[in-house]
Structures are given as structure tokens and as C-alpha cells.
Amino acid sequence: MSSNLQDRTVVIFGGTSGIGLAAAQQAKAAGAQVIAVGFNAEGAERVAAENGFTGWRAADVTRPETIAAALTDIPHVDHLVLLAGTFVAGKVLEAEVDYLKRAFDERIWAAVHTLRALGDRMAKDGSVTFISGALADRPNAQGTAVLAAASAAMEAFARGLALEMAPVRVNTLSPGTTDTPLLARTLGAHRDAYVAALTEKLPQRRLGTADEAGAAVVFLMSNGFMNGETLHVDGGARLV
Numbered sequence: 001m002s003s004n005l006q007d008r009t010v011v012i013f014g015g016t017s018g019i020g021l022a023a024a025q026q027a028k029a030a031g032a033q034v035i036a037v038g039f040n041a042e043g044a045e046r047v048a049a050e051n052g053f054t055g056w057r058a059a060d061v062t063r064p065e066t067i068a069a070a071l072t073d074i075p076h077v078d079h080l081v082l083l084a085g086t087f088v089a090g091k092v093l094e095a096e097v098d099y100l101k102r103a104f105d106e107r108i109w110a111a112v113h114t115l116r117a118l119g120d121r122m123a124k125d126g127s128v129t130f131i132s133g134a135l136a137d138r139p140n141a142q143g144t145a146v147l148a149a150a151s152a153a154m155e156a157f158a159r160g161l162a163l164e165m166a167p168v169r170v171n172t173l174s175p176g177t178t179d180t181p182l183l184a185r186t187l188g189a190h191r192d193a194y195v196a197a198l199t200e201k202l203p204q205r206r207l208g209t210a211d212e213a214g215a216a217v218v219f220l221m222s223n224g225f226m227n228g229e230t231l232h233v234d235g236g237a238r239l240v
């Protein structure tokens with residue numbers, strides 16, 4: 001699919017699970033040297049070994065010093081993918097402000113710190129891919145206003161950075177609800193009921209898969225004229 005990823009160095013924050021893992025697997029299949037970064041070191045090491053990735057790192061994207069440490073011995077990066085994050089949910093008048101700030105820390109500020117840590121090690125003919133989500137377009141009243149704002153901010157950030165970092169390309173993937181471990185991590189025992197209620201309303205009557213979202217990440221990396229774009233992989237969820 002993307003022979004131009006052959007032997008390119010691809011660093012994926014969030015590459016140890018879900019969408020990021022699927023992107024990492026597909027980038028590797030396209031010939032890339034993949035380094036997967038996760039929160040949990042043991043998990044990252046195991047996933048990298050299971051999938052034959054070139055390397056793994058552990059970092060907490062809300063702690064800049066751990067981002068810098070994870071990247072310190074990587075000589076250059078052709079494609080950087082920033083998908084690490086959690087589902088930060090809480091109503092503005094109820095949740096702890098420090099918790100709500102996490103939505104921006106995991107996205108905007110993690111991206112700022114990662115790009116600054118890499119500096120000129122980022123290849124000029126390479127790309128950066130961010131994550132947003134359907135909430136950026138379709139908010140709800142269930143305590144997701146701050147996460148929706150952080151997601152929409154990533155899309156605007158990518159457009160600005162595409163100019164600021166040119167000729168490095170900068171894009172955002174906006175997935176609809178995708179069947180990954182994040183759902184159970186977030187919803188616990190309510191996962192199945194939530195999925196059943198949601199899928200009834202969706203045009204495709206199902207969630208997206210990690211592979212479908214991961215393929216879009218690889219497309220954004222490997223298509224040299226995709227720039228400043230937000231690519232929606234949501235099965236038409238924004239239409240209903």
C-alpha cells in the first residue's frame with residue numbers, strides 16, 4: 001500500500017494498544033522501522049516483541065521530561081504519530097479542574113513537548129499525525145465538552161503547524177467510536193450496553209475497527225500531498 005514507508009523511522013505514541021497498535025502493525029507491514037511508545041513499560045516491551053517492532057519506549061505524555069527521555073537516543077524520525085490518550089470525561093461545573101486539564105495536556109501540550117524534544121531530528125519530508133475524534137464535530141451533554149474542545153483544538157493546531165513546520169506535513173485523524181481497549185477501560189461493565197445503544201443509531205450499525213482507523217493513519221503518513229487535513233473515519237456517524 002505504501003512502499004514509501006520502506007525503512008522509514010515511524011514513532012507512534014500510543015502504538016502499544018488500539019488505533020496506535022493497528023497503525024504500527026500496518027506501518028511495519030509497509031516496511032517501516034516502528035518504535036511504539038506506551039505508558040506502561042512492560043506492556044510496551046511485550047507488544048513490541050510480539051509484533052517485531054524495531055523498538056519500544058515508555059513515557060507519560062503529560063510529563064515532558066519523560067517524553068524527552070523516551071526520544072533521546074532516536075537519531076531521526078520520519079513520521080511521528082501522536083495517539084496516546086485517555087477518555088477525559090467530566091462536567092465543567094462538577095469535575096476537578098486539574099482532571100479536565102488533562103484532556104489538553106494529553107493532546108495539545110503533549111504534542112508541543114514532543115515536537116520541541118525532537119527539534120531538527122524530525123525529517124523535513126516526513127509527517128506528523130495527531131488524533132481528534134467525533135466529539136470535535138458532534139459534542140454531547142455527557143461531560144465531554146472539554147474533551148471536545150481539546151479534540152477540535154488538535155485539528156486547528158495541525159493546520160497551523162502545517163504552515164509553521166512546512167515542508168513537514170501535519171494532519172489529524174478523527175475517528176468515530178472505535179472498538180479498542182479504551183472502551184472497556186473507560187466504561188467498564190457498561191461497555192456492552194453503551195455499544196448496543198450507540199450502534200443502533202449509526203449508519204453502519206457497528207463501531208469502527210482499530211484496523212480501519214490505523215489504515216487511515218498509514219494513509220496520512222504515506223500520501224505525500226496530505227497536509228493540514230482532518231481525515232474522518234467514522235462510518236458516517238457525523239451525519240446522524
Ligand SMILES: NC(=O)c1ccc[n+]([C@@H]2O[C@H](COP(=O)([O-])OP(=O)(O)OC[C@H]3O[C@@H](n4cnc5c(N)ncnc54)[C@H](OP(=O)(O)O)[C@@H]3O)[C@@H](O)[C@H]2O)c1
Pocket residue numbers: 013014015016017018019020037038039040041043044059060061062083084085086087106131132133134174175176177178179180181182183185
Ligand atoms: N477508541 C475510540 O473510540 C476513540 C475515538 C476518538 C478518539 N480516540 C483517541 O484515540 C487515541 C487512541 O485511543 P485507543 O482507542 O486506541 O485507546 P487505547 O487502546 O486505550 O490506547 C491508548 C494508548 O495510549 C497510551 N497512553 C495512554 N495514556 C498515556 C500517557 N499518559 N502517556 C503515554 N501513553 C499513554 C496507552 O499506553 P498503555 O497501553 O501503556 O496504557 C496506549 O498505547 C486516544 O487519544 C483516544 O482518546 C479514540
